[in-house]
Amino acid sequence: MTAAPEWTRPPRPEGWYADDLDELAEAPRHTELIDGALVFMTSPQRVWHARMVTALVNSLTHQAPPGVEVDREITIRLDKWNRPEPDLLAAAAPYDPSRTFYPPEETLLVVEVVSPESAHRDRTVKLRKYAEAGIADYWRIEEEDGSPVVHAYELDGPTRSYVPTAIHRDELRTTTPFAITLDLNGLVPSRNS
Template sequence: MTELPGWMRPPRPEGWLAEDLDNLPDAPRHTELIDGALVFMMSPQRRRHSSIVFSLRTDLTRQAPEGAVVDSEMTVRLDKYNRPEPDVIVSTASIAGDATWYEAKDIILAVEVVSPESVHRDRTVKPHKYAEAGIRHFWRVETEDGDASTAIHVYELDDLTRTYVPIGIFRDTLKVDLPFPIELDVQSLYG
């Protein structure tokens, strides 16, 4: 048995910290930190997933107000033990060119496109963490009917309970006023 790479061993008993994520030589590309544990995707990204992410990023960029930044493949620092990587984010602040993460306080929308290997994290773990961190809007993109159609589940943060409440499930046209006016043809996201 070959020895495990050094980046697979937490440097302290309580696990990894958010700042450790930037110092992991040879770690897989999409490495996230959830509760002090590294989570990485070793399987190749599916075409449907990457197409939806690209389309969302393009459509949101086109509709975003001045000063809003739409990004993907970046982590969000929720706290010292959590730096997940939403599939798409909208931030009110830009970051330096060599930065690797956004601050949760600046994120106005986090989007997760559910894949077979991320179902539990995208439906349960990440929304809970995003809500606790105060991210006001969360979308979960799911495939339905055996991958024949797409649905976007839209949520807004309830300040009292610090949890997300459902706004709606959109299968044809998504039209919302918050976090800014957005209109999307849901079924055209994958094409």
Template sequence: MSELPDWMYPPRAEGWFAEDLDRLPQAPRHTELIDGALVFMMSPQRWWHGELVTDLVIALRAQVPEGSRVGREMTIRLDKRNRPEPDLIVTVAPYDPDRTLFAPDEVSLVVEVVSPESAHRDRTVKWRKYAEAGIPHYWVVEEENDLPVVHVHELDCSTGAYVAAGIFRERLERPVPFPVDIDLDALVPARKGQKRAD
């Protein structure tokens, strides 16, 4: 077994802290921190995933209210040992070109587009952690016959957990976190105009 590079060893017994990510220039792009452990996105990104995230960013940017911004692949400092990197966020934070992370109270919506290597984290681990941090809206986008299906969750403030608010195919229409209307089938260019199989 080969020796790990020095930078991969945590600086303390408790593991890594959120601020450590900014001091790890050797870490691969899209490195996340989950429970003090570094999580690397090692698999190549599928074109479907990248195109879908880009198209969602474009669709949401056209609909966000003034004072909100849509970004992709930026980390959220949930607490000192958790700094995940969702595929997409909607934030009320002012634009700062040097920003490397957001606080949970600056984020109104998190979107994760599920990949085979991220499925467990997106559906369970991040679902719980984003809720515990108080992020009000969480969407998990799954692939079904090359088309997106969006599982929408809203934070129940009385329990501090997400509740299912709907599963959307073809069209996503929601009044929160702002009025949203997205033609889901038009998001993936290769499938534009193609009908869903019933």
């Protein structure tokens, strides 16, 4: 076993801070901060996951009203200790090409496309953290026989927890956080379709 590179050691005994991520030039591209610990995305990305994220970004960008930005793989600075990187998000914020994160108060929707290595974080850890930060809508997308299934959640403000609102198969229609219609089966067609 080889020693961990020096840059992976936290700069302080209590761990990493959210602002430290912008100073870690050596870190892999998809590095998150969860409870003061760095989380690296080291598994190869599956084609289904990559195409799903691209299709969602394109579709949501087309449907987003003026003043709403849709971005992929940009972190959300939840607090001093947490800066997760969702697969995509929609935010009520002006375009800023030098932005490296969004705050939760600008984030309208967070979408995680579940992959084997992220399943626990997407289904439990991030679900709780995004809710505690006050993000109004969360979608978790699972693959079911090659098709996407969207598990939609909405924030219950007083308890700062999510309540499931729907499980979407085939089609998704919603008015939150803005009017969205998705042909789920058409998002990731195979070449043989």
